[in-house]
Amino acid sequence: MLPADQFAAAFNGTDATPSAILGAFKAAAPHMGISARVVHAIDWLFRFTQPQDWRDGARPIVWPSAALQSADLGVTPTHAKRLNRQLTELGLIVMKDSPNGKRYGRRLPANTGRIIEAYGFDLSPMAVRMPEFIAIADQGRKERTAMAQLRRRASIARNSLRQTLETYQEQAIHDPEIPALKAAFDQTAKTLRQIEVSERLAPVVSELESLAATAREALEIALTYGASQQADAQATVNMSPKGHQNVPHHYNYNPTLNPLQDTVMALGRSSALPATAPSPMDRGGEGRPEKARAARTDRGAHGTVTPDEIVRLAPRLRPYLTTPAPRWTDLVEAADWLRHDLGVSKPLWGDACLTIGRERAAIALAIVSAKPTEHFKSGPAGYFHGMIAKAKAGELNLDRTIWALRRKAPHSAAPQCH
Structure with a gap:
C-alpha cells in the first residue's frame, strides 16, 4: 500500500473535474495492461464522488457498502475484497479505514455538500496520477x-x-x-x-x-x-546485395576465354589488352572454356590495370573488400556494394555487366567513385549510365580514363599487366 499512500499524500486539490480524471485513466488503461474489470470498478467508484470533493482542502473519499459493491459489480464479497486489494496494489486508491472497520461518511447541508467525515475509498491517487495517464494515453495513440x-x-x-x-x-x-x-x-x-x-x-x-x-x-x-x-x-546480378542470410551472394557472368574477343577495334588501333596469354579475369570461374559472346563495346583498361591499382585509384572500394590482396572477383563484389552509395540501381548495374562484362563494369564504377561530387551534372548514377551508353555506341575508352586517374593520383605506381 505504500506507493498508493505516497500518491495520496501528494494530493493538494485539483481543478480537474472527476469526469476528466476518469477519462484520462480510461484512455491510458489499455496501454498500462489494466484489465477491463479494474476499469469498471474504478468507474463505479467515481459515481459516488462530487466535484467539490476534489478541491483544495477536501478529500475525494467515497463509502459505498460492501453489499452494494458486490451487487452492482456482480461479484461475491470475497471477489470484491480481492478486487479492492488489486486497486490498491495498482496505486489507484487508498483504503481509509474507520475504527470499527466500517465504511461511512457525512456531508454538510446540500448547499455546499463538502465532506466532513468519511471512511472508505480514497480516490486522490487518481488525481495525482492524471498527468501520467495523459502521457501514457498520448504515447499509446x-x-x-x-x-x-x-x-x-x-x-x-x-x-x-x-x-x-x-x-x-x-x-x-x-x-x-x-x-x-x-x-x-x-x-x-x-x-x-x-x-x-x-x-x-x-x-x-x-x-x-x-x-x-x-x-x-x-x-x-x-x-x-x-x-x-x-x-x-543465371541471375545476372546478386539477388541480395545486402547479404541476406537465406539468399546466396554470387555472380555468374561468363567472360570469354580470349581477351581479344572482348575488345572492339576502334579507329584502326587495337585496345591495350595483351596479345599473349589470357588474363586471369578473362577466364571462367574454374578455367573452363565458355561459349562465345557478342563483342563488347568498350576499349582498353582490362589488361593494363590490376585490382590493387584500381583500389589505389578508387579508394572508396576499400571498405567493401574482404581481403588485402583482392582478385577481380573480389573487386566485382565490392563494386556491387559500392553502387548503393553511388545510387546505381540494380537494373543499371545488370545492364552494365551484360554490356561490357562484370570486371569492366567494376572498373567503370570505380572510375565514377573516384571523381569529385562537383564533376557530375546528373549525379554519379547518371554519369555511370552515360558511360554504359558510350560503351554501347563503341565510344567508351576506359584505358584513357585510367591513365588520367594515374596522372592525378599522388605517388601512383607504374601500371602492371597480367
Missing part, C-alpha cells in the same frame, strides 16, 4: 498509429511479392534464387505476426520491403533482357 502504418507497409510488401511471383509464373521465367528469396520472405512475415511493438516491428518490415524490392528488381531485369537471356545469365 502514437504507438497505435505507428503500428498501423507498419502493418500497412507490410501488407504492401506482401502484395508486391505476390504480384512479382505471379508475373514470374505468367511469363514462364525461371530464376533458381526466387524460391530461397520467397522462403526468407515467409520466415520474416511469420516473425512479424509475433511482434506487437513498433520499435521491434520497424526493422522486420524494412526487411520485408527489401526482399520484395529485390524480387521486383530481379523481375525487371528478367523482363528487360528476356527469359532466354535470364536463363543464360
Whole structure:
C-alpha cells in the first residue's frame, strides 16, 4: 500500500473535474495492461464522488457498502475484497479505514455538500496520477498509429511479392534464387505476426520491403533482357546485395576465354589488352572454356590495370573488400556494394555487366567513385549510365580514363599487366 499512500499524500486539490480524471485513466488503461474489470470498478467508484470533493482542502473519499459493491459489480464479497486489494496494489486508491472497520461518511447541508467525515475509498491517487495517464494515453495513440502504418507497409510488401511471383509464373521465367528469396520472405512475415511493438516491428518490415524490392528488381531485369537471356545469365546480378542470410551472394557472368574477343577495334588501333596469354579475369570461374559472346563495346583498361591499382585509384572500394590482396572477383563484389552509395540501381548495374562484362563494369564504377561530387551534372548514377551508353555506341575508352586517374593520383605506381 505504500506507493498508493505516497500518491495520496501528494494530493493538494485539483481543478480537474472527476469526469476528466476518469477519462484520462480510461484512455491510458489499455496501454498500462489494466484489465477491463479494474476499469469498471474504478468507474463505479467515481459515481459516488462530487466535484467539490476534489478541491483544495477536501478529500475525494467515497463509502459505498460492501453489499452494494458486490451487487452492482456482480461479484461475491470475497471477489470484491480481492478486487479492492488489486486497486490498491495498482496505486489507484487508498483504503481509509474507520475504527470499527466500517465504511461511512457525512456531508454538510446540500448547499455546499463538502465532506466532513468519511471512511472508505480514497480516490486522490487518481488525481495525482492524471498527468501520467495523459502521457501514457498520448504515447499509446502514437504507438497505435505507428503500428498501423507498419502493418500497412507490410501488407504492401506482401502484395508486391505476390504480384512479382505471379508475373514470374505468367511469363514462364525461371530464376533458381526466387524460391530461397520467397522462403526468407515467409520466415520474416511469420516473425512479424509475433511482434506487437513498433520499435521491434520497424526493422522486420524494412526487411520485408527489401526482399520484395529485390524480387521486383530481379523481375525487371528478367523482363528487360528476356527469359532466354535470364536463363543464360543465371541471375545476372546478386539477388541480395545486402547479404541476406537465406539468399546466396554470387555472380555468374561468363567472360570469354580470349581477351581479344572482348575488345572492339576502334579507329584502326587495337585496345591495350595483351596479345599473349589470357588474363586471369578473362577466364571462367574454374578455367573452363565458355561459349562465345557478342563483342563488347568498350576499349582498353582490362589488361593494363590490376585490382590493387584500381583500389589505389578508387579508394572508396576499400571498405567493401574482404581481403588485402583482392582478385577481380573480389573487386566485382565490392563494386556491387559500392553502387548503393553511388545510387546505381540494380537494373543499371545488370545492364552494365551484360554490356561490357562484370570486371569492366567494376572498373567503370570505380572510375565514377573516384571523381569529385562537383564533376557530375546528373549525379554519379547518371554519369555511370552515360558511360554504359558510350560503351554501347563503341565510344567508351576506359584505358584513357585510367591513365588520367594515374596522372592525378599522388605517388601512383607504374601500371602492371597480367
